[in-house]
Amino acid sequence: MDAAEFRRRGKEMVDLIADYLENIEQRPVYPDVEPGYLRSLIPEEAPEEPDTYEDVVKDIERVIMPGVTHWHSPYFYAYFPTANSFPAMLADMLSGAIGCIGFSWAASPACTELETVMMDWLGKMLKLPEDFIAGTHGQGGGVIQGTASEATLVALLAARSRAVRMILASDPQRPETGITSKLVAYSSDQFCATLGTTPSCAFDHITELGPICNAEKIWMHIDAAYAGSSFICPEFRPLLNGIEFADSFNFNPHKWLLVNFDCSTMWVRKRSDLIGAFKMDPLYLKHDHQESGRYFYTDNSLFRSLKMWFVFRMYGLKGLQDYIRKHVELAKEFESLVRADQRFEISADVVLGLVCFRLKGSNEVNETLLKRINNGRKIHLVPCQLSGQFVLRFAVCARTTESRHIREAWRLITQLAEEVMQELPH
Amino acid sequence: MDAAEFRRRGKEMVDLIADYLENIEQRPVYPDVEPGYLRSLIPEEAPEEPDTYEDVVKDIERVIMPGVTHWHSPYFYAYFPTANSFPAMLADMLSGAIGCIGFSWAASPACTELETVMMDWLGKMLKLPEDFIAGTHGQGGGVIQGTASEATLVALLAARSRAVRMILASDPQRPETGITSKLVAYSSDQFCATLGTTPSCAFDHITELGPICNAEKIWMHIDAAYAGSSFICPEFRPLLNGIEFADSFNFNPHKWLLVNFDCSTMWVRKRSDLIGAFKMDPLYLKHDHQESGRYFYTDNSLFRSLKMWFVFRMYGLKGLQDYIRKHVELAKEFESLVRADQRFEISADVVLGLVCFRLKGSNEVNETLLKRINNGRKIHLVPCQLSGQFVLRFAVCARTTESRHIREAWRLITQLAEEVMQELPH
Structure with missing residues (x-):
């Protein structure tokens, strides 16, 4: 296929994509296939x-x-959202064509530089403390990772490297070997300090954890994979209070900020902590701007910042805030429907776009209800376990979800609940 | 931006991309910007x-x-190639629109399933031992990673997990804690067993390393990040001899097999070694086909197999072999030009698409030559160090590189070499 044929086939593909997304709600959201x-x-x-x-x-x-779970159907309420927007898709097309690998500044300066500036833009949208903004002279800044797990791993390795340096600085005679096996990482059963857990969107008390970490010189990493996008709205920004104690912070614009996967944004207070932990200098990566061009450690692989740039500019901060608020309102609407029905209960505070709910009754009756819902293939939900209870999670996910989809989902859920309650003791 | 506007803007972007790639050789390959x-x-x-x-x-x-290093210019000879083809770009557009996250079979069955089958297709193209093919009943198989480093990390963690299981099986009374800190990983200065190193495309003797690893029950991981693509050609397949001793094997179709970044393909002899090492089962990821649908550990994030499918079908095995052979021939052509010039020497065997060469003379004269080449911005090369010598690497990279580009590059190199030799003692 040459460029001339790509012009033709590319345009056909654009139409195919637009057709798919315009008509997605007519497809069964959950596929009917066997492994x-x-x-x-x-x-x-x-x-x-x-x-x-x-x-x-x-x-x-x-x-x-036939085998696709349609994550962008307005009837998809499982897991958490994954972002999908037209500006991000356009940017990804361009990124694929440029096809550069940004493992050093020289390998593609625009790639490293746009990423650094976009991370500043986003950091300012979140009103992160000044320490986390690179600017022209800052010591902190942001870098894009593939996933929140990757960011956690990077934070863990940077923390380990800093801890070893601190121990050696306080006792220069100590042999370096054996130190790392004595180090301890603290976590809850959701791992690190989390703002918005996956099961129920619960929030750790980072204003309490933070001062302890700082006093004990423990690296504090905060993961807000899903919830982080909401912090661009002033009314949700208090959920991030305590960030001033953190050494690193991460969330996923590829979840809820309209930037297609993958784009997991991570900030650190001191870039040198990451550069030191990941320094790698083979001759074939050296270049004339070795030091001034070292914005970060060398992993700006794809041109992922292009899609941030397109999305932030095409939506504007206001457009992005509106988008978050709309999803939260839809979740509140679903919560009201649940609360108005005596047979159901809400299982966790509804803070953002996730509603955890269940039929009052046994786990079995709720498991059966969920199975019935998913086998219908009209809407798709996944469960979680909260204090031993089997709970249904209803996450507002798709860009195109509207009130009518929420009401239709509730109609289906209550209809199936009636069936299940007639069949099973509860 | 709604679907209607995307139809218009998407088509404009297709033309912009085609224009960019059709005219790329008119741009300076290396940008003239400061950090x-x-x-x-x-x-x-x-x-x-x-x-x-x-x-x-x-x-x-x-x-x-202005800040892009044009990796797909036919005058780009730096690092190693990164793939870029029109079929892969079309598949990536579709993948972005479907935008599913394949962290379990149920999260998007087509994503997991196509990946498993494409890894079989590619494994058969490479004539991997039967053990590495999943088929319908095999115990091995392949999974896509982001990079060869990621594959190495995955192999290391799986090896650790298997070693701990073996130790505990031989001594069930032994407490599990403390075992991992006693484990040893062996590597050369390029890390694991490598077929085609980055500096000079050198090959480890895996037929010698392999039997030792097997006898000592050491996990053997083989990394052929760049060279692996060539093994689809019968004449290069002998370079992979010894694979029968390996536990895991990895190479990057996103380097030299026309599948855009990221697509790093990894095979293991026993899928259970990976599944065991990475098992993670929160309730929200459980589904009705939990066991039969567990093809692999759960990291088929993007729909990356779509671009393998498009590329393999649109080129056919023969088209892909022709592509590899053309690059190797171009490298041989460059090698002949170098060998015919008494002032230069070849610094390492030219096996595939990389030529390591230098001016006979000091490191200084070669460093100056390289600087002069890159400052010209017409062609782009990076160096390596071989036995203390500063060496220039000439890697055939772009899909559109032809003999005329190679000859033009050599003309520029010799012209600059003359200048440098007049100025500097050598």
């Missing part, structure tokens, strides 16, 4: 000679779509 | 109200392009 379904639909080996593009495109509906 | 160049070109904060799309697009040439 192994796909293998029998395609050859066992790659073709020797090229297939036609027409055949490849036909196979999208024949092979792929 | 910090970008910050002054854009506002310090995200806009409150949306910018127009026209303004965003205008800024691609004003802000981004």
